[in-house]
Amino acid sequence: MESSDFKPETGCLSIIVLGASGDLAKKKTFPALFHLHRQGFLESDVLHIFGYARSKMSDNEMRDRLRGYLTPCQGCEVLREEDVSKFMELIKYVSGSYDAEEGFLLLDKEISAVEDSTEGSSRRLFYFALPPSVYPPVCKMIKSFCMSKSDKGGWTRIVVEKPFGRDLDSAEALSTQIGELFDESQIYRIDHYLGKELVQNLLVLRFANRLFLPLWNHENISNVQIVFKEDFGTEGRGGYFNQYGIIRDILQNHLLQVLCLVAMEKPVSLKPEHIRDAKVKVLQSILPINDEEVVIGQYEGYKDDPTVPKDSNTPTFATMVLRIHNERWEGVPFILKAGKSLNSKKAEIRVQFKDVPGDIFKSKKLGRNEFVIRLQPSEAIYLKLTVKEPGLEMKTALSELDLSYRQRYQDVVIPEAYERLILDTIRGDQQHFVRRDELKVAWEIFTPYLHKIDKNEVHSVPYKPGSRGPVEADKLAEKVGYVQTHGYVWIPPTLAKVSK
Numbered sequence: 001m002e003s004s005d006f007k008p009e010t011g012c013l014s015i016i017v018l019g020a021s022g023d024l025a026k027k028k029t030f031p032a033l034f035h036l037h038r039q040g041f042l043e044s045d046v047l048h049i050f051g052y053a054r055s056k057m058s059d060n061e062m063r064d065r066l067r068g069y070l071t072p073c074q075g076c077e078v079l080r081e082e083d084v085s086k087f088m089e090l091i092k093y094v095s096g097s098y099d100a101e102e103g104f105l106l107l108d109k110e111i112s113a114v115e116d117s118t119e120g121s122s123r124r125l126f127y128f129a130l131p132p133s134v135y136p137p138v139c140k141m142i143k144s145f146c147m148s149k150s151d152k153g154g155w156t157r158i159v160v161e162k163p164f165g166r167d168l169d170s171a172e173a174l175s176t177q178i179g180e181l182f183d184e185s186q187i188y189r190i191d192h193y194l195g196k197e198l199v200q201n202l203l204v205l206r207f208a209n210r211l212f213l214p215l216w217n218h219e220n221i222s223n224v225q226i227v228f229k230e231d232f233g234t235e236g237r238g239g240y241f242n243q244y245g246i247i248r249d250i251l252q253n254h255l256l257q258v259l260c261l262v263a264m265e266k267p268v269s270l271k272p273e274h275i276r277d278a279k280v281k282v283l284q285s286i287l288p289i290n291d292e293e294v295v296i297g298q299y300e301g302y303k304d305d306p307t308v309p310k311d312s313n314t315p316t317f318a319t320m321v322l323r324i325h326n327e328r329w330e331g332v333p334f335i336l337k338a339g340k341s342l343n344s345k346k347a348e349i350r351v352q353f354k355d356v357p358g359d360i361f362k363s364k365k366l367g368r369n370e371f372v373i374r375l376q377p378s379e380a381i382y383l384k385l386t387v388k389e390p391g392l393e394m395k396t397a398l399s400e401l402d403l404s405y406r407q408r409y410q411d412v413v414i415p416e417a418y419e420r421l422i423l424d425t426i427r428g429d430q431q432h433f434v435r436r437d438e439l440k441v442a443w444e445i446f447t448p449y450l451h452k453i454d455k456n457e458v459h460s461v462p463y464k465p466g467s468r469g470p471v472e473a474d475k476l477a478e479k480v481g482y483v484q485t486h487g488y489v490w491i492p493p494t495l496a497k498v499s500k
């Protein structure tokens with residue numbers, strides 16, 4: 001956890017972005033590498049970046065493609081040409097297919113050439129910005145031709161993106177294929193939500209504050225909502241999205257990972273294996289999903305995308321109640337909600353407490369205590385609570401303890417999730433990556449319901465773009481115990497009147 005735990009390694013660092021011509025590479029991977037380099041986390045004298053893909057192009061053509069996607073680092077006003085040029089100089093491009101040895105032999109030759117001219121060990125990080133269908137052949141090629149040279153010391157690591165399978169069987173088959181070639185310590189399954197600042201804060205909030213320890217259980221908490229909303233549709237990704245749907249895209253990975261951190265027991269230590277053990281344990285305690293506690297929806301107009309079949313049942317919205325069968329959480333619904341083309345864009349965790357027993361202030365009518373962790377946008381942590389309204393009357397009002405990051409940490413740059421996670425892969429810290437057994441349980445939870453969707457046994461309810469999603473979803477949340485607060489008004493501190 002402390003940066004002093006990190007011992008820098010020396011030697012050549014080669015970062016190989018496989019699928020370099022694709023969307024993820026240009027939108028996320030290369031910009032993250034650029035920011036890390038610009039901020040001095042990746043040193044130019046040992047760093048070499050290789051793009052690898054099937055398209056034929058020169059180094060310069062590759063660089064030109066990326067240029068438009070590089071943005072100023074947070075905290076920098078403008079993109080400095082000097083920074084861009086320094087970064088571009090580090091990039092080389094190798095073209096080849098994903099299942100034939102020529103390309104990988106050439107790639108190895110290029111990497112070896114730069115390693116031979118650098119003192120120290122050989123560190124090779126392969127970033128799979130690729131469709132999962134080619135993971136197995138690519139792993140075979142790397143294993144056969146591109147491993148770090150043992151005589152130099154160092155390591156070979158692979159970073160794999162979701163979707164990691166479509167269901168339990170396909171994910172397990174993929175894990176087995178990759179597991180035969182690479183050790184678990186070499187595999188980094190990325191879930192970029194684990195790199196978000198407020199997700200990383202969850203363990204600190206929960207376990208470094210005495211305040212929450214006695215409250216964090218079914219005695220005090222009525223329900224927990226973990227919400228992801230986007231105010232745009234699948235624009236241009238309909239063909240891809242339709243094969244997966246919102247449950248595979250968001251709930252099975254991002255929201256479930258957040259749930260783990262909210263619900264898990266205190267890990268033995270902050271060692272990655274201890275944290276991941278605690279996550280697996282809570283996942284194993286999740287009960288099978290009850291069809292009555294699910295609402296799936298599809299926004300109207302989704303099927304207008306020519307790449308989406310006219311009879312698609314793929315959900316673009318889902319509310320699912322997960323129940324954790326253990327001493328801490330018995331009876332507390334964890335309401336996972338995610339949707340595209342909704343009325344707002346946000347991701348948050350909302351922990352709603354039970355009503356006060358023996359309430360003498362009639363505070364129930366104002367609303368319950370809620371502890372909200374807004375992951376994005378405008379990161380914030382706030383606690384909604386009942387207070388006496390200032391004045392001569394004994395009147396109560398709903399107010400908040402508010403930790404808005406923009407206010408509190410004005411000069412602090414919050415790193416992008418991908419930057420943080422890529423840095424972790426280089427440092428060899430697997431804490432924020434998904435372990436194989438975690439992934440397996442995650443699929444076990446969702447697969448039965450996903451198969452029902454695939455077989456059209458359950459149906460997506462239509463909803464209007466720009467709405468809150470199907471009304472049935474709000475009804476479900478209410479049915480399982482969520483009580484909506486009415487009349488709470490938050491006054492952003494910057495707009496508050498300053499007393500004279």
Ligand SMILES: NC(=O)C1=CN([C@@H]2O[C@H](COP(=O)(O)OP(=O)(O)OC[C@H]3O[C@@H](n4cnc5c(N)ncnc54)[C@H](OP(=O)(O)O)[C@@H]3O)[C@@H](O)[C@H]2O)C=CC1
Nearest residue numbers: 227350372378380381382400402403404474484485488490
């Ligand atoms: N530091 C900060 O930035 C702070 C900001 N605020 C702001 O104050 C405002 C109010 O805060 P808060 O009460 O926490 O948040 P909201 O009023 O946005 O939402 C509260 C809850 O009510 C749900 N909800 C909203 N409309 C309906 C509906 N018609 N039926 C059922 N459920 C509904 C929301 O669901 P859903 O999420 O699905 O919309 C959410 O779970 C927000 O804009 C918030 O961002 C407050 C405190 C601090």
Ligand SMILES: O=C1O[C@H](COP(=O)(O)O)[C@@H](O)[C@H](O)[C@H]1O
Nearest residue numbers: 192193230249250254347376417
């Ligand atoms: O993984 C995914 O996440 C994005 C949303 O990421 P965020 O960091 O902007 O919240 C989502 O749009 C995409 O569908 C999904 O594949």
